[in-house]
Amino acid sequence: MAMTTLALVGTSLGGAMAQTPLSVGILIPGSKTDKGWMESGYDGLVAAQKKYGDKIAVQMIENINYADMEQALTQLASSNALVIGVGGQTQAAVMKIAKRFPDIKFSIVGGNAGAELPNVAGYDVKxxxxxxxxxxxxxxxxxxxxxxxxxxxxxxxxxxxxxxxxxxxxxxxxxxxxxxxxxxxxxxxxxxxxxxxxxxxxxxxxxxxxxxxxxxxxxxxxxxxxxxxxxxxxxxxxxxxxxxxxxxTGVGFQVKYAIDETIGGTWKAGYKPFGLAMGPEAxxxxxxxxxxxxxxxxxxxxxxxxxxxxxxxxx
CATH class of the missing domain: 3.40.50.2300 (Response regulator)
Known part of the structure; x- marks a missing residue:
């Protein structure tokens, strides 16, 4: 299991603390260089970092076994306000861990209509x-x-x-x-x-x-x-x-969407279909x-x- 912290959580600015950034935990079960789903998700994260700079602080865990997902998500949920699971294979573990962290927002990229908790959003790439x-x-x-x-x-x-x-x-x-x-x-x-x-x-x-x-x-x-x-x-x-x-199939688009919605105060739980209806980025x-x-x-x-x-x- 590889964990990477991609930004500092606190930033000093002119002797005073800057606005606390949104802390984002992201679970990428595979390799972020797989030329596929995982890399697309990582590309979306990179796009969000370019957009928001020090307004977000990211903790990423990648390359984990299915059996280790609950442990990884627990670790991310313990120190982040938004946790993103990249892949439908994270959904079962997210649904279990989200119940233990009711104040943390969870977004599943590749989630389906089974994601029905008040703090879980499931994004269906269709x-x-x-x-x-x-x-x-x-x-x-x-x-x-x-x-x-x-x-x-x-x-x-x-x-x-x-x-x-x-x-x-x-x-x-x-x-x-x-x-x-x-x-x-x-x-x-x-x-x-x-x-x-x-x-x-x-x-x-x-x-x-x-x-x-x-x-x-x-x-x-x-x-x-x-x-x-x-x-x-x-x-x-x-x-x-x-x-x-x-x-x-807009995996990265949905990772960035979860962050955009959280920063904008418009994040919503529940199932959301993306697909062709959401335009060519999706x-x-x-x-x-x-x-x-x-x-x-x-x-x-x-x-x-x-x-x-x-x-x-x-x-």
Whole structure:
């Protein structure tokens, strides 16, 4: 378990104490450099620090096991006014610890409607929505007529995103082949590589994921076999030819949102859906070298999801 204090809690200014900063504790269960969910969350934290400077003091814990989450959250809640759990996998522990700290605000990035305590906010990134769009993009980009998805833990939101990725691909190409697998671990490189290689052996040439460090395994498989990936969470187009597109799922946007709302005095407990309805910062699709026709079609699909014409699963 790695803990980092990213700002001082008290600041002296001209012999007098400056206004006490908002103390923020953030739990990033994986690596803040995973090129995925965790890194997106960390990017949102960095954006908030740039915006607020010494108005916030941050304590961060990263890279912890599932079994250690309650201990980590207890530590953060003991010394911070706002505690943010980055990932739906933190929700069970947050719900338990929040009861012991009723005066502390807790925000779960990737939370679902089960977050129903007076001091807990659950922010739903609505991964299934953008996974449908990613599936549509994958079908347009695939040359073999086969695409694949690898998820980590079989949480409802992760499974629903996988189903909708397949549905999006079939929406564009009803005859497309779709392969879906789960590793049981967001960070297991070997299992993610094995699942990707299995899909490649069956013809898949474009892959999508909800993984953390396990993404490295998918990258290894794709590099070895000459296939490509649709990345998640942040638009890194132009940085790696392995990636044809990125689904933007606003993890960092929600981390910053929790801090913005707390500083602004407008933080509210309860479930809040984000997704496509919240705009491109919260959810969007970036195809790195999209044709005008492709961009137009994907935009139409996004609008049809927002209007309810295309219905997708929760999560």
């Amino acid at each position: 991964q299934a929505e953008i996974a449908f769009v990613a599936g549509a993009a994958a079908a347009m980009l695939s040359k073999s007529g086969a695409v694949s998805y690898v998820g980590g833990m079989e949480l409802p939101s992760i499974v629903n995103a996988g189903k909708e990725f397949g549905n999006g691909a079939k929406y564009v190409n009803p005859n497309i082949k779709y392969f879906e697998a789960y590793t049981g671990d967001f960070d297991d490189l070997a299992k993610a590589k094995e699942a990707t290689l299995t899909a490649i052996a069956q013809g898949a040439d474009v892959h999508y994921h909800i993984l953390n460090l396990g993404l490295r395994g998918m990258e290894q498989a794709a590099k070895e076999k000459g296939t490509h990936i649709i990345g998640s969470y942040t638009n890194y187009c132009g940085t790696d030819p392995l990636y044809l597109a990125y689904s933007i 959810s969007d699709m970036a195809v790195c070298n999209a044709t005008d026709e492709m961009a137009k079609k994907l935009k139409a699909i996004i609008e049809d999801i927002k209007s309810g014409k295309i219905k997708v699963l929760e999560g």
